[in-house]
Amino acid sequence: MDDKLIKKLREVAPSVYPKDLDFECRSGWYDILLKVGLALQKMNVEGGWTEPLIAGQIKEKFGTLRWYANPTNGNMEAAQKIIREAEHQSTKTCEYCGKPGKLRKKGWFKTLCATCAVEDEKITPEEAAKERLGL
């Protein structure tokens, strides 16, 4: 993930994204992480929890986002819903550029748009053209 985007995430959700957290995914998922960050930041401030919910690990695994929270306490039901939705969004958002994408299973699994999938040699330009035409 681009350093400027990481800085922005920490600015808008300081209680959620600590300074020592690594963002082990690419910049295309920035909007997803921003949305989770803003929602959980609000919950941390207003939720009346004994301790704030902090991102413990954020990474791409088998082509989709994994968002691990810390602590994993009993207050987390509402938060988990937000996190699960974000992980679901990552299954249809290009990890590289943020455009609509889908899970590509050639080689390392990656969720990519047609253009990025060609650049990553997951599909051929012909396959990408067909996909864009909905064929």
Ligand SMILES: [Zn+2]
């Ligand atoms: Zn893309």
